[in-house]
Amino acid sequence: MRAERRAIVHIGHRKTGTTFIQNHFxxxxxxxxxxxxLYPFEEANHSxxxxxIFRQDHAEQAPTPRDxxxxxxxxxxxxxxxxxxxxxxxxxxxxxxxxxxxSRRELEAFSDxxxxxxxxxxxVFVVRDPVEWAVSAAQxxxxxxxxxxxxxxxxxxxxxxxxxxxxxxxxxxxxxAVLEYEALAAVRERFAAQFALSAGLGAxxxxxxxxxxxxxxxxxxxxxxxxxxxxxxxxPELQDGRRNPARSGTESRAFAGLPGHKFDLPQTTRLKAHxxxxxxxxxxxxxxxxxxxxxPASDVPPSRYTxxxxxxxxxxxxxxxxxxxxxALATRLLLDRQxxxxxxxxxxxxxxxxxxxxxxxxxxxxxxAVAAREAAKERQG
Numbered sequence: 550m551r552a553e554r555r556a557i558v559h560i561g562h563r564k565t566g567t568t569f570i571q572n573h574f575x576x577x578x579x580x581x582x583x584x585x586x587l588y589p590f591e592e593a594n595h596s597x598x599x600x601x602i603f604r605q606d607h608a609e610q611a612p613t614p615r616d617x618x619x620x621x622x623x624x625x626x627x628x629x630x631x632x633x634x635x636x637x638x639x640x641x642x643x644x645x646x647x648x649x650x651x652s653r654r655e656l657e658a659f660s661d662x663x664x665x666x667x668x669x670x671x672x673v674f675v676v677r678d679p680v681e682w683a684v685s686a687a688q689x690x691x692x693x694x695x696x697x698x699x700x701x702x703x704x705x706x707x708x709x710x711x712x713x714x715x716x717x718x719x720x721x722x723x724x725x726a727v728l729e730y731e732a733l734a735a736v737r738e739r740f741a742a743q744f745a746l747s748a749g750l751g752a753x754x755x756x757x758x759x760x761x762x763x764x765x766x767x768x769x770x771x772x773x774x775x776x777x778x779x780x781x782x783x784x785p786e787l788q789d790g791r792r793n794p795a796r797s798g799t800e801s802r803a804f805a806g807l808p809g810h811k812f813d814l815p816q817t818t819r820l821k822a823h824x825x826x827x828x829x830x831x832x833x834x835x836x837x838x839x840x841x842x843x844x845p846a847s848d849v850p851p852s853r854y855t856x857x858x859x860x861x862x863x864x865x866x867x868x869x870x871x872x873x874x875x876x877a878l879a880t881r882l883l884l885d886r887q888x889x890x891x892x893x894x895x896x897x898x899x900x901x902x903x904x905x906x907x908x909x910x911x912x913x914x915x916x917x918a919v920a921a922r923e924a925a926k927e928r929q930g
Contacts, residue, residue: 553639553668554638554639554640554641554666554667554668554669555639555640555641555667555668555669555670555671556640556641556642556643556663556666556667556669556670556671557640557641557642557643557671557673557748557749557750558643558644558648558663558670558671558672558673559642559643559644559645559648559673559675559744559748560645560646560648560649560672560673560674560712560716561644561645561646561649561673561674561675562646562649562674562675562676562677562682562707562709562712563646563649563686563689564677564682564685564686564689565675565676565677565682565730566675566730566733566734566740566744567594567644567646567675568593568594569740569741570644570740570741570744570758571593571594571595571644572593573741573758573759573760574588574593574642574644574741574758575588575592575593576593576760577757577758577760580757581642581754581757581758582636582637582638584753584754584757585637585638585639585640586638586639586640586641586642586750586754587632587633587636587638587640587641587642588642588644589629589632589633589641589643590629591614592614594644594645594646595643595644595645596615596645596646596647596648597613597614597615597617597618597645598614598615598618598625598629598645599643599645599647599648599659600615600618600619600645600647601615601616601617601618601619601620601622601625602618602619602622602625602626602629603622603651603655603658603659603662604647604651604655626662630666633666640750641666641667642750649674649712651715652715653715653718653719656715656716656718656719656720657719659719660719660720670720670724671724671726671748671749672716672720672724672725672726673726673728673747673748674709674712674713674716674725674726674727674728675727675728675729675730675733675744676707676709676727676728676729676730676833676839676842677707677729677730677731678730678731678841678842679706679707679822679823679826679829679830679842680819680822680823680826680849680850682705682707682822683704683705683706683707683814683818683819683822684812684813684814684819684822686704686705687700687701687704687705687812687814687818688768688769688774688812690705691769691774691775691777691778691781692769692774692777692801693781693786693801694778694781694786695778695779695780695781695782695783695785696778696782697775697778697779697782700778700814700818701814701815701817701818702818703821704814704818704819704821704822704825706822706825706826706829707826707829708829709829709832709833710828710829710832713725713727713832713836726748727833727837727839728744728747728748729839729841731841732747733747738759738760739759741758741759741760742755742756742758742759742760743755744758745758768805768806768812769801769804769805769807769812770807770808770809770810770811770812770862771809771810771811771812771813771853771854771855771856772807772809772810772858772859772862772866773804773805773807773809773862773866774804774812775856776804777800777801777804780800781800784796786800803869803870803873804869807862807865807866807869808859808861808862808865809858809859809861809862809865810853810855810857810859810862811853813852813853813854814852814854815852815854816849816851816852816854818852819849819850819852820846820849823846823849824846826842830842830843831843875909875912876912878908878909879905879908879909879912879914879915880914882901882904882905882908882909883905883914883915883918885901886898886901886902886905886918889901899922902918902919902922905918906918906919
């Protein structure tokens, strides 16, 4: 059976559509398995499981699903092996951003494990225009950190050559394929399907992961990114390597999707990103024939960076704050109701539910609570 099986390992770099691909594969796991493709683990992002099993020297700074795997990696690996043995499949698909950071020693362990399950391994790495990648990475950075000046002074470098060379050393030169983000994203709603085709999964699998074309906009506009970055300066996400108790972990969601100017880096930063990528760009051209990114500095598109605040952003932010305030008030009233119920004050709890239902009739939690109350009345009647 092993001789018939293969693995496609997506070492998707951050900000190259990796989460989009993972969510579409994860959402269609049952259909994929029926077609002979196994997408394992409970989480859409395999970084948690693979990091917990194979990267024991790299602890997370804040609690994540990785902890469940890292607490007992041998048991976690046994459970993963059991999942692989219990299913009928011919292709194993793994996807995780963390794979770009695996050391050679970690890759050797990962490779040895794969060899026990499949006969062939294909490594798929997605690259993106290094200037636009630096812009997107900076936006992501500002979601959790606030050193805005450092982000502008030192744009993140992609380091494609280092990543690819490690994988070639572990799996062989011919095992590594490089895909261009821009080609996959030509039709946004077909991104996951195009990835499947380009990775060698076939048209039938591409059709399964096509999805319905709906996506959630979690990007940050220029205004939102700068505001969140400054908030992170005042209330850091981490304190002494642990989550700041003053943070809920949902702060970035308050700003995600708010309209405004498109996020960008200043032109000086864009030019720095271009300059520091030239060796990696030359590596791609030499080793894979990819010349899309081999343009001169004079062709770097002009920056759209601005600190102006649009009226659309202010209106949307106001609406978002009103919504968050309503959500917080509804939560408090529902908790008050529960405390009254726990004390045996049924009349007080009923009054609390009436109050919250009157003020927040469209809140899903309130609707469920009212429905549960009515159902209980029917059973008693």
